[in-house]
Amino acid sequence: MKFFLLSILFIFGFHSAKVFSQDIQNRNKEKLWEQIEPFFSPPEKLRNEFGEFRSPLKFYNGESVNSAEEWPARRDEILNRWHEMMGEWPEPITDQTFEFLETTKRENFTQHKVRFRWLPNQTTAGYLLIPDGEGKKPAVITVFYEPETAIGLDKPHRDFAYQLVKKGYDLHELHALMASRPFLVSGGSSDPHERWKALNHTIAVNKLLGYNNRVAMTNRSEHSPNEESNEQIYRFFEYFLGDSIDLTIRLSSR
Numbered sequence: 483m484k485f486f487l488l489s490i491l492f493i494f495g496f497h498s499a500k501v502f503s504q505d506i507q508n509r510n511k512e513k514l515w516e517q518i519e520p521f522f523s524p525p526e527k528l529r530n531e532f533g534e535f536r537s538p539l540k541f542y543n544g545e546s547v548n549s550a551e552e553w554p555a556r557r558d559e560i561l562n563r564w565h566e567m568m569g570e571w572p573e574p575i576t577d578q579t580f581e582f583l584e585t586t587k588r589e590n591f592t593q594h595k596v597r598f599r600w601l602p603n604q605t606t607a608g609y610l611l612i613p614d615g616e617g618k619k620p621a622v623i624t625v626f627y628e629p630e631t632a633i634g635l636d637k638p639h640r641d642f643a644y645q646l647v648k649k650g651y652d653l654h655e656l657h658a659l660m661a662s663r664p665f666l667v668s669g670g671s672s673d674p675h676e677r678w679k680a681l682n683h684t685i686a687v688n689k690l691l692g693y694n695n696r697v698a699m700t701n702r703s704e705h706s707p708n709e710e711s712n713e714q715i716y717r718f719f720e721y722f723l724g725d726s727i728d729l730t731i732r733l734s735s736r
Contacts, residue, residue, distance in 0.1 A: 507724075514721040521666065521698040521714065524678035533679035538658035538687055550691045553661075560655050575599055583607065590614045620723035654680040657697075661687040666718045667699040668711055675701060 523529075538560065539547040547556045565571075581597040594610040613619055657665070661684060669677060681697050688696040700714045 511721065511724065514717055514724075517717050518698065518714070518721055519695075521700050521718075522695045524682065524699075525675050528675060528678040528682070530682065531679050532682050532686075533676075535654050535680055535683055538655055538683050539690065547690065553687070553691060557659060560659060564656065572602075575602065580610070581605075620719075654683050657681065657684040658687045660684070662691050662693040662696055664696045664718075664722050665698070666715065668707065668715055669699050669701045670705040670707070671703060672705065673699070673701060 524531075539556070541547070541556055541559060542563070547553055578598060580594075583595040583597055585595075586593045591611050591613045594612070595607065596610050597605050597607050600606045657680070667673060667677065667681065677699060681699060684697050688694065698718065700711060702708065702711050
């Protein structure tokens, strides 16, 4: 009887701790959303402004996409057109192997310099940054400038790989191909608020598919990223890649 009661208490305690942990995660998620929510709405004067861009919701023959069921055919049409112009993606290198050149322990992660094949007959060098701790974690590929800048050994405010690993994780048609995946445009001096006219087309595609709050943009006056713009990016990643995130943010939830 004593063992039975202890078992009940253990199960109850474990369940309570799990519920408490989930409650903290949910509250943290709500705080993150409060920080990034303004980036998902264009200025009032630009809402429903689509400029002179051709709608991704129209086939090239002029017919409209009227339902989510019709979108895959239109998506394939866009993809095929761009493949005709740029060429198709090469087949993935499935027998890839890393050659570890050097390993350095930094703060709360391990930095590996590696050599790998980025083309079937050509290798290149890069860095693999692995956060401390066990279990699966979100992965981010950073191709911004050269590898040393990405891992924080060169120019400031461009060390995206370094910052993310510390935390554990006229192309409007191409934007539309990403629906319903969330994406953020970190806009510099060449990306004024008027860029929302192009992004509004992707918002329309997401709404057709039943999703909201999938397209975001921040703006700054300089070309170069800064501390504020980087923090906005990291909050976006933290929200959408966090362990407690439900990526199915439907129209009814906001």
